[in-house]
Amino acid sequence: MKIAVTTASGHLGSSIINRLKATIGKENTIGIARTPDKAKHLGVEIRKGDYNSKADFISALEGIDxxxxxxxxxxxxxxxxxxxxxxxxAQANGVQKIVYTSIYGAEEGNAFSPIVASNRQTEADIRQSGLKWAIGRNGIYIEPDLEYIDTYIAEGGIINCAAEGKCGYTSRDELAYAYFKLLTEDSLQGGTYNLFGETITQQQLAEAINRHYNTNLAFKNISVDEYIANRQDALGDFLGTVIGGIYEGIRTGKFDGRSDFEKVASRSHKTLDEMIGDYRLVV
Structure with missing residues (x-):
């Protein structure tokens, strides 16, 4: 069974490829990347695939199951x-199964919602494709917060607009395991699964970082408008608005829900402390 993974050079794509390599073998794992040279280090066959080019994917998915x-x-x-x-x-090549990495969140009500709504349309397109399918809805990655610790220290804490809202965090490694299961377990076909761990507040996140990094971070809440303006200044209008919308969604409970990770993985999702510990081992 040959499995292809798109955006192979990205953080999530490369994590999933490494998981597949270790389980089904590098000869059965194909990476697809817009710039193949950026994914050569993964040690598997890399094919060119730019999302803007259907012709690229007609070629890239040849012989893929x-x-x-x-x-x-x-x-x-x-x-x-x-x-x-x-x-x-995939339809043109007779690919048997498609698995999609969607995202958890609200389809309306905050600045992140247009992203969620576009993912929901892709989910609908996949369900109507005639292919076998499975869909994961990812929680928020823990890694960006851990990569940002020096900035948090410089700024005096974790500052955003999430207030007391809870968020289900996950890691790319945990998602890689879940998507390996979704790709290879027939019993999970035709399902849509929320993929994240226990939901936590930003203050709980700060306390966990303090435990592992010997920092003294606290959480400071600011208004939604102030936080979106802050992120736009730092990241540009589009990405700043998206990031602001995520934390607005956390504030209003849109990332606090039920996870299906255990059903997919046949084990519990790692705890926040375990994810941070894993991250520290490889960084």
Whole structure:
């Protein structure tokens, strides 16, 4: 069984490829990347695939049994058609199964919602494709917060607009395990699964970081408008608005829900402390 993974050079794509290499073998694992040279270090066959080119994916998915479609990072208006290029190429090549990395969150009500809504449209396109399928809805990655610790220290704490809202965090390694299961376990076909660990507040996140890094961080809440403006100044209008919308969603309970990780993985999701410990071992 040959399995292809899109955006192979990205953090999540490469984590999933490494998991597949260790389980089904490098000869059965294919990476697809817009710039193949950026994924050569993964040690598997890398094929060219730009989400804007259906022709790329017609070639890239030749001889593939299952494909993992990693959600693109473009503007929501563009992503639906980009994902359709992969779905249509999979149909044309007789790919048996498609698995999609979607995201947990609210389809309306905050600045992140357009991203979520575009993912929901891709979910609908996959369900209607005639292919076997499974969909994961990812929680928020823990890694960006850990990569940002020096900035948190410099700023005097974790500062955002999440208030007392809870969020289900996950890690790329935990997601890689879950998507390996979704790609290879027939019993999970036709399901949509929320993938994250126990939901926590930003103050609980700060306390966990303090335990592992001997820091003295605290959480400071600010208004939604102030936080979005802050992120726009730092990251530009599009990405700043998206990040601001995520924390607005946390504030209003849109990331506090039920996880299906244990059903998918046949084990509990790692705890926050375990994820931070794992991260420290490899960084």
């Amino acid at each position: 299952a494909v993992l479609l990693v959600s693109g990072m473009d503007h929501p208006d563009n992503r639906i058609q980009q994902h359709r290029h992969v779905i249509e190429a």
